[in-house]
Amino acid sequence: MTATANSSRTRPFGPLLRAAQGFQRAMDRFSEWLGIAALYLVPVLVLIGFGNVILRYVGELVGARLTTNEVIEAQWYVYGLIFLFALPYVLKHQINVRVDFWYTKQSLHRRAWIDLIGHFVGLIPFALLGVYISYPAARTSWRARETSPEGGLAYYPIKTLILVVMVILVLQALAEVVKLIIILRGHEELVEIEEHEEPLRIE
Amino acid sequence: MSLEWLAILMFVIFLGLLLAGYTVAFSFAGTAIVFSVLGILLDVFPLANLNLLFNRWFSDGVANFVLVAIPFFVFMGAIFEKSGLAERLLTTIGLLMGSLRGGLALAVVVVGTLLAAATGVVAATVIVMGILSLPVMLRYKYDHRLATGIITASGTLAQLIPPSLVLIVISSQMPNVSVGELFAGALIPGVILAGLYAVYVLIIAQVRPDVAPALPPEARTLHGWALFREALVAVVPSILLILSVLGSIFFGIATPTEAGSVGAIGACLLAAANRGLNWQMIKAAARTTANITGLVLQILLASTFFALVFDRLGGQRLITEWLTDIPGGVWGFIVVANLVVFLLGINLEFLEISFIVLPLFVPAAQLLGIDLIWFSVMMAINLNMAFISPPVGFSLFYLQSVAPPEVRTADIHRGALPFMALQAVALVIVAFFPQTVLWLVEQAGLT
Numbered sequence: 001m002t003a004t005a006n007s008s009r010t011r012p013f014g015p016l017l018r019a020a021q022g023f024q025r026a027m028d029r030f031s032e033w034l035g036i037a038a039l040y041l042v043p044v045l046v047l048i049g050f051g052n053v054i055l056r057y058v059g060e061l062v063g064a065r066l067t068t069n070e071v072i073e074a075q076w077y078v079y080g081l082i083f084l085f086a087l088p089y090v091l092k093h094q095i096n097v098r099v100d101f102w103y104t105k106q107s108l109h110r111r112a113w114i115d116l117i118g119h120f121v122g123l124i125p126f127a128l129l130g131v132y133i134s135y136p137a138a139r140t141s142w143r144a145r146e147t148s149p150e151g152g153l154a155y156y157p158i159k160t161l162i163l164v165v166m167v168i169l170v171l172q173a174l175a176e177v178v179k180l181i182i183i184l185r186g187h188e189e190l191v192e193i194e195e196h197e198e199p200l201r202i203e
Numbered sequence: 204m205s206l207e208w209l210a211i212l213m214f215v216i217f218l219g220l221l222l223a224g225y226t227v228a229f230s231f232a233g234t235a236i237v238f239s240v241l242g243i244l245l246d247v248f249p250l251a252n253l254n255l256l257f258n259r260w261f262s263d264g265v266a267n268f269v270l271v272a273i274p275f276f277v278f279m280g281a282i283f284e285k286s287g288l289a290e291r292l293l294t295t296i297g298l299l300m301g302s303l304r305g306g307l308a309l310a311v312v313v314v315g316t317l318l319a320a321a322t323g324v325v326a327a328t329v330i331v332m333g334i335l336s337l338p339v340m341l342r343y344k345y346d347h348r349l350a351t352g353i354i355t356a357s358g359t360l361a362q363l364i365p366p367s368l369v370l371i372v373i374s375s376q377m378p379n380v381s382v383g384e385l386f387a388g389a390l391i392p393g394v395i396l397a398g399l400y401a402v403y404v405l406i407i408a409q410v411r412p413d414v415a416p417a418l419p420p421e422a423r424t425l426h427g428w429a430l431f432r433e434a435l436v437a438v439v440p441s442i443l444l445i446l447s448v449l450g451s452i453f454f455g456i457a458t459p460t461e462a463g464s465v466g467a468i469g470a471c472l473l474a475a476a477n478r479g480l481n482w483q484m485i486k487a488a489a490r491t492t493a494n495i496t497g498l499v500l501q502i503l504l505a506s507t508f509f510a511l512v513f514d515r516l517g518g519q520r521l522i523t524e525w526l527t528d529i530p531g532g533v534w535g536f537i538v539v540a541n542l543v544v545f546l547l548g549i550n551l552e553f554l555e556i557s558f559i560v561l562p563l564f565v566p567a568a569q570l571l572g573i574d575l576i577w578f579s580v581m582m583a584i585n586l587n588m589a590f591i592s593p594p595v596g597f598s599l600f601y602l603q604s605v606a607p608p609e610v611r612t613a614d615i616h617r618g619a620l621p622f623m624a625l626q627a628v629a630l631v632i633v634a635f636f637p638q639t640v641l642w643l644v645e646q647a648g649l650t
Contacts, residue, residue, distance in 0.1 A: 035493070042489035045274060049464025053457065075460075079274060079496070080265045086497025095494050096226040097502070097552045101595060103224020111224070118225035122233025126505065129236065133257040148266075158265060 010186030017185070020178045027175035028092055028192075031168070035089030038082045045078045069152035080158050084165045088172040091123075112183045119180070123173045130166035138163045206247055210518030213238045217509070227555055228502045231509040239512045252515055259507050264500055268460060269375050269382055273323070273499060274492045275463025276366040279448075279470045280322020281488035286474030288441060289318055289331045295437040297336065298425050301418035305408025307340050308353045308415055309401055315357025316397045320445045321470070322361055323368035324495070325590060329358030329601040338607055343422065346414035347610055349407065352618030355598040356400055356625070359590045362553070363583050364393035365449060366463065372499070372557045373579050377565065380575050382459040383452050387647040388576045388640040389583055390449070392633050396584070399625045440476070444469045453647040499554060506558035519563060526567035533571050537634060540564050540578075541585050548589025552597070556586065576644055577637045584633060588626045591619040 052072055059066035090096070103111060140146075141156040148155060179191045213234055220230040242248025264270070283289045293314045300306035300313070311332055318328045332354045340350040362369040365386035374382045408415040425433055448466040451457040457465065474480040513519065529535035547560055561582060568578055590598045593616035602615055633639050 038493040038497070039486065039489045042274060042278060042492045043485060045271075046278060046464055046467045049271075049275060049460065050468045053461045053465055056461075076266060076268055076271050079271045082274065082493055083264075083496045083500040086493045087501055090494060090497040090501055093494075095498055096228060097498075097554070098224050098226055099221050099551070099595075102222065106224070114223050114225055118220065118223075118229060118233060122220070122225065122229035122231075122236065125236040126229060126232035126508070129253070129256075129508075130504075133253055136254075137257045137261075159261070162260070162265070 013185070013187055013190075017178075017182065021182065021190070024175040024178040027171050031088040031092040031172050031175075034085040034168070035092075038085035038089065041078055041082045041085070045075065045082060048075050048078060069148070069150050073148055073150070073152035077153055077158060081161070084161055087165055088168050091169065091172050091176065108188060109184060112180045116177065116180045116184070119173060119177055123176075124170065127166055127169040127173050131163065131170060134159070134163040134166050207517040207521045209238065209241070209245075209247075210513055210516040210521060213513060213516065213518065221551075227552065228505040231502075231555075231559070232505040235505075235509040235512045238516065242512065242516060248512070248515055252511065256508055256511055259511065260504055263375070263507060264503050267375065269371065270499070272366070272371050272382060272460045272463045273368060274496050275460065275467045276323040276368065276371075277495050278488055278492045279463065279466040280318070280324045280327050280361075281491045282467070282470040282474055282480075282484065283318065283321050283441075284327040284331050285484045285487050286470075286480055287478050288470070288474055289314070289327075290335055291437040291477065292317060292441055293332060293335050295430075295433050297339070297418075298423055298430055299434060301423050303408075304412055304417045305404045305415035306417055307336060307343070307345065308349060308404040308408070311336055311353050312357045312397055312400045312404060315354075315360050316364065316394075317441065317445060318358075319361040319364035319367075319393070320449060321441065321466075323366045323371065325359050325361045325598055326601050327491075328361045329355060329598050330605050332358055333602045333605040337602075337605075337610070341607065341609070343418055344413070344416055347614040348618035349404075349414050350618070351602055351606065351610060351615040352620075352622050353400065353404060355591045355596070355602050355615070355619055356622035357397070358601070359587055359598045360393060360397055362590065363389055363396065363587050365389055365452070366459065366466075367583070368495075368499075369553050369557070369583055369586060370579075371459070372554060373561060373583065376557055376562050377575050377579055378569075380579060383647070384576050384644050385579055385583075386449070386459060387453055387643045388580045390453075391639050391643055392580055392584060392629060395632060395639065396587070396626065396629045399629060400622065403621065403625060437477075440473055444473060453643070455647070502554045503558060506555060510559060510562060519566065522563045523566045523570070526564065527570050533573060536567060536571055536573070537578075537581070540568075541581065541630070544582055544585045545588060545592075548586050549592050549595060553586050553589075556582075574637065574641065577633075577640045580640045581630060581633055584626060584630045588623050588630070591626075592623060593617075593619055 052067060052075060055066040055071065103114065106114070138156065138159045141159040146155040146159070147153065182188070182191050216237070217230055217234040220233060221227060239248055239253070243250055293310065296314050297307055297310040300310045303309060315328060315332060318331070322328065337350060337354060341347070361367060367389065370385045370389055371382050374380050374385045404415065444466065448462045448469070451465070452459050452462045471480055471485070474484065526536055526539065529539055531538070544556060544560060547556055564578075565575070568575060590596050593599060596619065599615055599619060603612060606615065
């Protein structure tokens with residue numbers, strides 16, 4: 001019904017693809033939430049960082065140690081949460097860097113092909129590798145109830161989170177593949193394509 | 204030997220993927236996957252190597268105190284941009300200098316330098332100045348090339364003048380070089396570069412008054428005391444914040460990370476006192492910060508993998524042998540390193556250069572007895588050139604995205620050329636006078 005047959009390339013939108021699209025939309029929503037979580041953690045990080053500085057200097061002033069390693073390490077812990085949560089979001093929003101002087105001149109279909117091949121060669125195996133290497137690391141860390149060598153926070157929750165994020169990354173990568181397949185079947189109107197009006201604002 | 208050629212092939216295939224336009228991070232990842240499988244099949248890459256990867260991810264990426272400085276300084280700069288602090292700086296300094304020939308362009312250099320010292324992010328600076336001062340310069344008949352060139356060049360100072368994202372990332376890849384040392388090392392070269400821009404503008408405004416006229420009296424809305432008061436309110440607090448952030452690093456009062464968190468809070472307070480800070484601004488700044496942090500780490504995770512495989516296939520050893528065999532010893536190496544980074548910088552982004560290319564130079568530089576701080580600063584200046592080199596320099600894209608339609612892309616490209624020449628001059632100065640880098644490093648009592 002939504003599939004308008006105005007393009008000769010349009011091919012039927014079968015139940016399998018429809019199911020895949022359901023998965024893709026659910027994944028997109030989930031990654032969006034994670035991205036929002038990352039956003040709200042940024043002010044938290046700033047406050048923790050500032051609090052650390054205050055505690056350290058007031059401590060030096062009154063000659064007492066007011067901070068603990070836990071508080072100091074909370075800073076990079078939150079920082080770790082921010083970027084781990086941001087990873088699937090960044091993938092979903094196509095926040096990336098490309099050498100694109102040739103790429104941008106190609107048709108939507110050819111670009112989708114390049115990305116599809118790239119995802120199968122690069123992104124998905126990489127995310128799977130991430131799962132493969134972080135699983136034993138997380139398990140060892142749990143067994144040893146590993147904490148930071150400076151006697152600060154526990155390592156095993158964040159190592160577990162790396163594993164979890166790698167799994168999410170695999171799923172989000174599959175969602176990206178579904179979007180590309182929908183485009184390649186001629187139904188690009190069903191996919192939100194992120195067009196960056198302005199070039200990506202990193203650095 | 205056959206192994207090393209595998210490493211070379213790896214680099215070639217990576218470049219192929221990259222040129223096809225696939226994302227840089229996962230071009231790294233894909234090449235590394237293919238070659239590690241190949242290495243395992245040929246029995247030259249033990250599977251156990253992969254266990255190293257997780258530890259590197261954890262120690263270089265997650266549990267990395269240095270990189271925590273990135274979100275702080277990005278957030279600080281984003282608050283400057285989104286709260287209108289940057290806008291007010293630009294307007295006021297423009298009014299202060301407007302009566303001079305070339306005054307607006309000079310104001311762009313001054314504000315570019317100030318914003319560079321408030322943030323580590325080029326995009327924000329170029330875009331703010333492009334939106335605010337480019338239309339004004341065009342209205343008062345500035346030459347398009349000069350107007351666009353001065354904006355892209357001054358905005359790009361943000362990646363050289365501390366606190367800079369580029370310097371933080373480079374220091375994370377250099378053994379025994381702290382962020383504080385790189386900040387101290389890059390400050391004077393950054394100021395030299397800004398000075399070269401200012402002198403160039405003043406000279407060209409005298410020689411060819413038509414390209415950079417003074418503001419007509421009716422455009423200067425504030426005079427005398429009113430202007431003085433506005434300058435006091437709009438400019439001085441920002442300068443104080445910037446000086447105290449950098450000063451606390453150089454005098455060893457705070458680590459760069461601590462200074463960053465104080466700077467972020469300071470920027471919020473300034474914004475609140477200035478024209479109000481609302482939740483929307485904080486959210487927008489936090490969005491930018493989270494995205495940049497995520498992107499840096501995405502590329503770090505992928506390029507760590509690439510570097511591990513490349514190293515295990517003997518690529519690093521091969522590169523080191525080549526680099527130490529270059530005729531001319533130290534200077535041969537310096538010239539080659541600069542050429543390579545410049546050429547790669549035209550296409551690659553500073554993150555890939557810092558994570559992949561610079562570490563390849565390090566063993567050779569150490570064998571040749573080259574000071575890594577000096578070397579890093581030279582590379583940062585070099586990347587500065589790459590940022591404004593047509594046709595794909597990032598700063599040029601940023602400006603294009605906000606430039607009024609009457610500004611032709613070709614003018615933006617040509618406008619960058621004289622400033623690239625000035626950057627080359629700064630590079631030569633720093634190359635021949637390492638004291639420009641090392642003096643402040645020695646003076647600073649870094650923690």
